[in-house]
Amino acid sequence: MPNGLPNPCESKRFINAWRERCLSSSRTSVQAKKPIKRLNYHRFAAMALVRGALALLMSIALTMELIHAAVYKVGDSAGWTTIGNIDYKKWSATKTFQVHDMIRKLNTLFTFFT
Secondary structure, X not given: OOOOOOOXXXXXXXXXXXXXXXXXXXXXXXXHHOOOOOOOHHHXXXXXXXXXXXHHHHHHHHHXXXXXXXXXXXXXXXXXXXXXXXXXXXHHHOOOOOOOOEEEOOOOOOOOOO
């Protein structure tokens, strides 16, 4: 142009040529075909949520097993004694024991169980 300003058509061509040259030099033909792999953070968050939920369910299941445990007083009202004729085999035959059940000789002075 006569006034010294660049021709707008030439500047657009220059910019487009520069962009094309920069893009073609930064990526090879193989890289241009592959999409850029990005981490999917929502998948990691979902996996963490599933692990947390699984841990919660496991702790609830273990707690429920302990809640259903029973406490038995040996010999019921007679208690654990050597005095008298108490048949402990007969007493234990009337009970159905499960895992985590407790068989105790309860002290009547410090009874915290019902």
